[in-house]
Amino acid sequence: MKIGILTGGGDCPGLNAVIRAVTKSALRRGWEVYGYLDGFKGFVEDKRRRLTDKDVSGIIIRGGTILGTSNIANPFSYTLPPYGSPSAPADMTERSIRNFKKLGLGALVAIGGDGTQSMSLRFHRLGLPVIGVPKTIDNDLSATDFTFGFDTALGVATEAVDRLHTTADSHDRVLIVETMGRYAGWIALRAGIAGGGDVILLPEIKYRPADVVAAIKDRQRRGKNFSIVVVSEGAAPEGGEMTVLKTVEGSTDPIRLGGVSYRIADMIERGAGIDARVVVLGHLQRGGEPTPFDRWLATGFGAGAAELIAARRFGRMVSIRGSEFTSAPLSAAVGKLKTVSTKSCEVRAALGVGTSFGRADLSARLMKKVCS
Numbered sequence: 558m559k560i561g562i563l564t565g566g567g568d569c570p571g572l573n574a575v576i577r578a579v580t581k582s583a584l585r586r587g588w589e590v591y592g593y594l595d596g597f598k599g600f601v602e603d604k605r606r607r608l609t610d611k612d613v614s615g616i617i618i619r620g621g622t623i624l625g626t627s628n629i630a631n632p633f634s635y636t637l638p639p640y641g642s643p644s645a646p647a648d649m650t651e652r653s654i655r656n657f658k659k660l661g662l663g664a665l666v667a668i669g670g671d672g673t674q675s676m677s678l679r680f681h682r683l684g685l686p687v688i689g690v691p692k693t694i695d696n697d698l699s700a701t702d703f704t705f706g707f708d709t710a711l712g713v714a715t716e717a718v719d720r721l722h723t724t725a726d727s728h729d730r731v732l733i734v735e736t737m738g739r740y741a742g743w744i745a746l747r748a749g750i751a752g753g754g755d756v757i758l759l760p761e762i763k764y765r766p767a768d769v770v771a772a773i774k775d776r777q778r779r780g781k782n783f784s785i786v787v788v789s790e791g792a793a794p795e796g797g798e799m800t801v802l803k804t805v806e807g808s809t810d811p812i813r814l815g816g817v818s819y820r821i822a823d824m825i826e827r828g829a830g831i832d833a834r835v836v837v838l839g840h841l842q843r844g845g846e847p848t849p850f851d852r853w854l855a856t857g858f859g860a861g862a863a864e865l866i867a868a869r870r871f872g873r874m875v876s877i878r879g880s881e882f883t884s885a886p887l888s889a890a891v892g893k894l895k896t897v898s899t900k901s902c903e904v905r906a907a908l909g910v911g912t913s914f915g916r917a918d919l920s921a922r923l924m925k926k927v928c929s
């Protein structure tokens with residue numbers, strides 16, 4: 558048996574650990590492994606390399622992906638030259654399936670987030686034996702409790718919050734840390750809780766500018782002359798829009814966010830009369846070595862993908878529920894993102910220790926709920 562593997566979407570710590578686990582598990586079963594280069598771009602253009610044990614040796618600790626990736630290559634609407642362009646996307650479905658069959662592959666392992674898994678599902682429905690592996694630092698995929706990369710990103714964001722405390726305290730400033738998280742605020746929420754952030758702003762809870770300012774002033778009244786605000790890039794004011802940095806034509810999700818923290822700094826400086834500074838973490842959160850948790854998760858996912866192939870259970874995505882590795886139909890994994898529930902006990906816990914979500918009304922409503 559020959560299998561193909563690709564990494565799609567943004568890079569993420571743990572991709573190499575999955576490639577290693579899939580490859581080693583496959584080689585032990587006597588299969589050949591082919592890695593497509595640059596995600597679905599390599600799949601469309603038939604650019605690939607054979608993976609041996611030597612190729613994947615020692616890569617468990619390396620960030621990024623040895624195969625390369627693309628977050629604009631979509632075989633169903635291909636905008637890359639020489640086949641298509643953003644104004645004239647090409648349908649490369651048949652060509653991709655032909656490449657797959659020509660190589661004699663028995664399965665394709667697609668490692669990626671919502672965009673990649675949606676494409677995987679389409680190929681599966683067209684008859685290709687596909688297995689999905691969930692990746693994203695945002696941890697926003699349905700059908701799994703965790704995606705690998707999230708724990709590493711959370712560590713980076715929490716360390717940033719920790720480090721900024723000293724400057725905020727020494728200079729009586731507000732320091733605003735902007736994390737990634739387009740539609741789901743998991744990184745900001747958990748880094749905010751773990752780092753003791755005073756205000757946490759998430760895409761799921763539209764903030765009220767006056768309530769954010771009131772939270773800072775309230776701390777000042779209590780003799781706390783500095784504050785830490787942790788804001789997700791997708792946060793937006795009530796009745797307002799997210800802060801879009803640019804749009805990338807041809808991408809499955811064309812908007813790129815960034816800069817909401819500058820709006821918030823300005824709002825706080827004007828409203829509370831305190832110096833406010835900004836740190837946008839950006840791609841720092843996606844780089845570097847994966848944490849032990851992410852390496853463990855990625856290895857379980859990769860080995861699980863090989864098991865699903867051996868059992869011929871295609872059209873599924875490996876996942877984790879609690880601490881058990883399992884799988885779910887790809888159809889259950891895509892389309893609906895896993896976002897932070899405003900009713901969740903962790904939001905309530907943060908409110909319980911005095912954290913503001915930029916909504917004074919939330920506290921009163923949520924504190925009535927009992928979690929334990």
Ligand code: F6P
Binds near residue numbers: 670695739813843
């Ligand atoms: O989906 C992962 C993610 O890192 C998001 O948090 C972020 O909005 C986006 O990718 C950034 O994409 P790019 O690397 O293309 O700027």
